[in-house]
Amino acid sequence: MTAQLLELLSHPLGQMITALAAIMVFMAVNGMAxxxxxxxxxGFIQRRPGPYEVGPHGLLQPFADAGKLISKQLVAPLGADRLLFWIAPLVSVAPVVVCFLPIPFSPLLTGMNINLGLLLILAFSGLNTLALCLAGWGSNNKYSLLGAARAVAQSVAYEIPLLLSVLAVAFQVGSLDLAAIAASQTQGLLSWNVLVQPLAFIIFFISGIAETNRAPFDLPEAESELTAGFHTEYSGMCFGIFFLAEYSYMVVVCAVATALFLGGWDGPVFPGPWWFLAKTFALIFAMMWFRWTFPRVRFDQLLNICWKWLIPLGLANLVATAAIVKWVQ
Amino acid sequence: MSQDVNSRLTGDFYTAPFGPRLEPDGDTLVLNMGPQHPATHGVLRVVVELDGEYIRRAEPVLGYIHRMHEKMGEVKTWVQYLPNMGRVDYLHALAWNWAYVGAVEKLMGIEVPPRAEYIRVITCELNRINSHLLWWGAYLLDLGAFTPILYAFADREHIMDILQMVTGSRLTYCYYRFGGVSGDVNDEFIRRTREFVADFKKRLPMYRALVTDNIILRGRCEDIGVLTPEMARRYGATGPVLRGSGVAYDVRRAEPYSIYDRLDFDIPTGRKGDVMDRYEVRMAELDQCLRIVEQALDALPTGAHIHPDLPERFIPPKGEVYYAVEGARGKIGVYLLSDGGPKPYRVKLRSPGFSNLSLFAELAQGTLLADAVSILGSLDLVIPEIDR
Amino acid sequence: MSPLVLFHLAALLLLGFGLYGLTSRRSLVGMLISVELMLNGAGLALVASARLTPASDELGQLGTLLVMGLAAAEATLVLAMVLVAAKRWGTSDSDRLSALKG
Amino acid sequence: MSMKRLFQNIKGLWSLLVGLKVTGGELIKPWLTVHYPRQEVENLSSYRGHIELVPATDDPLTPRCIMCWKCVEICPSRCISLRMHATGEAGVAAADDPGLLLAPEVKSPYSAHLAPPPDKIERILDSYRLNYSLCSLCGLCVQICPVDAIRFSRNAYLVGTTRQSFELDLLARLKSQAASARGAAPTQPQGA
Amino acid sequence: MEQLAHAAYGLYLVLILAGAWAAVRCRNLVRALLGLIMTLFGVAGMYFLMAAPFMALMQILIYVGAVSVLIFFAIMLTRTPGGEAGEEGGGARPAVRTVLALLSGLLPAAILAAVILTKAPQSLPLKPELPLGRLGQFLTGPYVLAFELISVVLLAAMAGAVVLGFERRKSA
Incomplete structure (x- = not known):
């Protein structure tokens, strides 16, 4: 029985299904954490304790919030396109699950061994834009629509520098397989790509923040301009799903950055997956730190940063990398 | 969709100015910012017509928290109207206190003891710091920075504690009385105020490092919403909004009241008149407030805190009076008309926010939505004060 | 049926739907959607032929890639044209845009 | 020109790092907030809550109030209401003339025009109620009281779920305060 | 395994059918776009089935990530003043039109289907997955001209779109 089960699990399809289930659990836990x-x-940055009352040090607060979100009534506004309105949260959360598949937590611990892992993540993370569009359009709300328009322009623009920086690393390693790229940086700190490709790392991280709509690039949901942007009209768990998707995308971006630039599972003493998680969460902490420090940029500035700085720099970096790779060969 | 909106708006008095031009040409979007909107700090409604993200027209709509303060003045006795003043502008309540008290004192010819004058200056300037700090935090909140407002509140807390010691309240003060102030200050107050001044001087560089020098903030502020001095005059703008345009008009200097002519302070002005200049003027005013408080504390005379023999009932003679003070938002004017009865015949309050807000429609034209939020924030509006 | 036929039939379905949409749709954007359907059918047929017949695998996949590139370019251009049309005549309805005017 | 722009941009990036340093520094500093159920703020000594009655120096159970009605009159929101009666022969006689019931010692707008009563009338305060939901805490009543019979309470933690819970009976409050003071420290005369 | 592949094919075919149906029949253009996206996913799935994962991922990356978003923009920006947003204008479609359209779609498809069903070449077993490097070598080797042409076309399209867009703003 167990042998059969093991065999089923070791089958690529079985492995994938197991991985998908595990990823969903991970996403839920992760969202709350x-x-x-x-x-x-x-709270700490603002010199207050943050959540404190529910459970010791407010540890149960996420559960209280989840309970609240689940128990709230789901309301679709009058005149909304019901189909699009309800489908949008699903469209936003479903691709993230796939995005987790090729992330190598360790040489063995990965959802799916695919040699195009990087491409897979890039392809499916683009779907988030679509979800925002549908949400914005389906809500029959002007704020939502403006938020959706901003979201599209922003993610379409920032996808380019993101791709450029990723490509530079892919050129250097000669693979689109995240595990292979991570494995190429396991010869100690100096082999990490963050030192080899610092510019690409910076570009990737900035674009990643923009792609996940985090402050200071959180224009699609700029609350002082558009109240809540594309999710103005969402209540209860539908909002919760958007929220979950946003945080999951954060993890994906940071995990990819870890695999691409920070040596993946490389690290002493502790087993690889812990190092991978530690690096990922360190990057997430940096994202949070940014959010609670900086004001929001304006829309044209956002695009200027992308077109005038990130894309030229990314291109230059890519060309330089290609030249050096060729020369070394 | 647009037609639908049109038919829904036609019944609305306030959208009438949008009138025939409200006809959509397929490109514009009429958007209501407010009355409940995170950027309007209170119940202000701004009807904006958007072309993409650009604002074609913006029309502020007032009156959502009109409480008839002026009319209330006519049904209350002269003394009873005092607590209303703290509610007109809850952020710089003491300036409004002062404006009304000063007007009645002028009308009745009541002399204020010097100690009371100094106490008024100290408390009023502390209150001004308080108001500017809240503006600072709220403005940055508009721009998407969440943390500065809590740092500002940490400092505000000290001021509120200090003011609570003498006034007993923390926000809507009713402290000044005809002929003085309601309670004397003690040594503890003076000690803590000096402490605060020293502490706050150390905090200001942190503010600068965190926010003022931040390139994102500068990008959001510089060359945005340029207000020419001519336009500021045309709309009757006062306070930091006017001074940001380079006009060094401050009631404390132009028509000195109380003991301000004896104090040494500068009037910071801007050059370009953009949002950044208004920001810098307010930040520079924090320094000046500290200077004034220090000087006043040094020179605080002894004596009574309120005129010793005041009449039992305040019945001013027939006549009219106008008295203006400088509030955190600009010139606060109180006009009183007395018919010799126990109640004012007419009370007119000139609130600086009203004039400053009226600028917005013209300033916001042609800007991005995000810039309009920035401009709206830079005018430092307190909606209850505008509606009165 | 052989896999090749199956894939080709799917591609044909797309072609049929695309043609139907192209003729029945009235708005320019709707027509664009139909064109994309047909392009997809073409890509599917190309890749299927390349993978399942002796034809060059690389060539088929490259061809499809180029079609995708073209589709992106075409979508950009059509978007701009639709915008101009909508701006100038206030409609993106192909029936009402049939008149030739300068 | 472009070099200058470049330099400016680098300086701008530096400013972002400085901002991060500031918030990072604050991150590791202790909290500033006061945790209410576990801690309480310390500045309540200067807090001015709703008004309360001051007891007479000799008897903690009777208020110092002389029932001159000045506080009732000056209150801008009319939130104070007062009821009293008079005892003694003169008091009963004066019951028909409310003006006589007012304190003669102080000039009040109600009593100013009246001649002082022929005999000293003993006035007894029946109730002194404050509708706190109307009060604007201006302090005019405390200031005008000729005998300092009203003061601000330190009751900062007043909460209620109904409108009635803010209609305070200050006389009852005075009595309960006296009782609790006696219960807590019998030797201590009722103080602040 | 064979059955699994057939089941997957069936699933993708259903996706394609349903999506294409929605894409050509839905009056609401955004829903039609949603149908198109379903179809795109179905086609991507078929690429996967043919062991061409690179094509599948490129399909999602380019079509779903870029082209459909562009179409969404087109829908959003061409809202006509009179009609409901994103709806096809005009009243009911005339029956003649529908019949003609049906004919124009069915006829070529039917002819080609007949050809395929009768004259289909032998289907070979699936070739091994094409390594990505080979594609790249082909693109930069024998087909470099096509590659460059595509980039020129893309550039021209972009420039054209920008020019057209600018004209729009001027007239506004």
Missing amino acids: LQYAERKVA
């Missing part, structure tokens, strides 16, 4: 962490970081 990150939400708690974000509040605590915000």
Whole structure:
């Protein structure tokens, strides 16, 4: 029985299904943990305790929030396109699950061994834009529509520098397989790509923040301009799903950055997956730190940063990398 | 969709100015910012017509928290109207206190003891710091920075504690009385105020490092919402909004009241008149407030805190009076008309926010939505004060 | 049926739907959607032929890639044209845009 | 020109790092907030809550109030209401003329025009109620009281779920305060 | 395994059918776009089935990530003043039009289907997955001209779109 089960699990399809289930659990836990962490970081930066009352040090606060979100009534506004309105949260959360598949937590611990892992993540993370569009359009709300328009322009623009920086690393390693790229940086700190490709790392991280709509690039949900942007009209768990998707994308971006630039599972003493998680969460902490420090940029400035700085720099970096790779060969 | 909106708006008096031009040409979007909106700090409604993200027209709509303060003045006795003043502008309540008290004192010819004058200056300037700090935090909140407002509140807390010691309240003060102030200050107050001044001087560089020098903030503020001195005059703008445009008009200097002519302080002005200049003027005013408080504390005379023999009932003679003070938002004017009865015949309050807000429609034209939020924030509006 | 036929039939379905949409749709954007359907059918047929017949695998996949690139370019251009049309005549309805005017 | 722009941009990036340093520094500093159920703020000594009656120096159970009605009159929001009666022969006789019931020692707008009563009338305060939901805490009543019979309470933690819970019976409050003071420290005369 | 592949094919075919149906029939253009996206996913799935994962991922990356978003923009920006947003204008479609359209779609498809069903070449077993490097070598080797042409076309399209867009703003 167990042998059969093991065999089933070791089958690629079985492995994938197991991985998908595990990823969903991970996403849920992660969403709650990150939400708690974000509040605590915000609290400490603002010299207050953050959530404190529910459970010891407010540890149960995420559960209380989840309970609240689940029990709230789901309301679709009058005149909304019901189909699009309800489908949008699903469209936003479903691709993230796939995005987790090729992330190598260790040489063995990965959802799916695919040699195009990087491409897979890039392809499916683009779907988030679509979800925001549908949400914005389906809500029959002007704020939502403006938020959606901003979201599209922003993510389409920032996808380019993101791709450029990723490509530079892919050129250097000669693979689109995240595990292979991570494995190429396991010869100690100096082999990490963050030291080899610092510019690409910076570009990737900035674009990643923009792609996940985090402050200071959180224009699609700029609350002082558009109240809540594309999710103005969402209540209850539908909002919760958007929220979950946003935090999961954060993890994906940071995990990819870890695999690409920070040596993946490389690290002494502790087993690889812990190092991978530690690096990922360190990057997430940096994102939170940014959020609670900086004002929001304006829309044209956002695009200027992308077109005038990130894309030229990314291109230059890419060309230089290609030249050096060719020369070394 | 747009037609639908049109038919829904036609019944609305306030959208009438949008009138025939409200006809959509397929490109514009009429958007209501407010009355419940995170950027309007209170119940202000701004009807904006958007072309993409650009604002074609913006029309502020007032009256959502009109409480008839002026009319209330006509049904209350002269003394009873005092607590209303703290509620007109809850952020700089003491300036409004002062404006009304000063007007009645002028009308009745009541002399204020010097100690009371100094106490008024100290408390009023502390209150001004308080108001500017809240503006600072709220403005940055508008721009998407969440943390500064809590740092500002940490400092505000000290001021509120200090003011609570003498006034007993923390926000809507009713402290000044005809002929003085309601309670004397003690040594503890003076000690803590000096402490605060020293502490706050150390905090200001942190503010600068965290926010003022931040390139994102500068990008959001510089060359945005440029207000020419001519336009500021045309709309009757006062306070930091006017001074940001380079006009060094401050009631404390132009029509000195109380003991301000004896104090040494500068009037910071801007050059370009953009949002950044208004920001810098307010930040520079924090320094000046500290200077004034220090000087006043040094020179605080002894004596009574309130005129010793005041009449039992305040019945001013027939006549009219206008008295203006400098509030955190600009010139606060109180006009009183007395018919010799126990109640004012007419009370007119000139609130600086009203004039400053009226600028917005013209300033916001042609800007991005995000810039309009920035401009709206830079005017430092307190909606209850505008509606009165 | 052989896999090749199956894939080709799917591609044909797309072609049929695309043609139907192209003729029945009235708005320019709707027509664009139909064109994309047909392009997809073409890509599917190309890749299927390349993978399942002796034809060059690389060539088929490259061809499809180029079609995708072209589709992106075409979508950009059509978007701009639709915008101009909508701006100038206030409609993106192909029936009402049929008149030739300068 | 472009070099200058570049330099400016680098300086701008530096400013972002400085901002991060500031918030990072604050991150590791202790909290500033006071945790209410576990801690309480310390500045309540200067807090001015709703008004309360001051007891007479000799008897903690009777208020110092002389029932001159000045506080009732000056209150801008009319939140104070007062009821009293007079005892003694003169008091009963004066019951028909409310003006006589007012304190003669102080000039009040109600009593100013009246001649002082022929005999000293003993006035007894029946109730002194404050509708706290109307009060604007201006302190005019405390200031005008000729005998300092009203003061601000330190009751900062007043909460209620109904409108009635803010209609305070200050006389009852005075009595309960006296009782609790006696219960807590019998030797201590009722103080602040 | 064979059955699994057939089941997957069926699933993708259903996706394609349903999506294409929605794409050509839905009056609401955003829903039609949603149908198109379903179809795109179905086609991507078929690429996966043919062991061409690179094509599948490029399909999602380019079509779903870029082209459909562009179309969404087109829908959003061409809201006509009179009609409901994103709806096809005009009243009911005339029956003649529908029949003609049906004919124009069915006829070529039917002819080609007949050809395929009768004259289909032998289907070979699936070739091994094409390594990505080979594609790249082909693109920069024998087909470099096509590659460059595509980039020129893309550039021209972008420039054209920008020019057209600018004209729009001027007239506004």
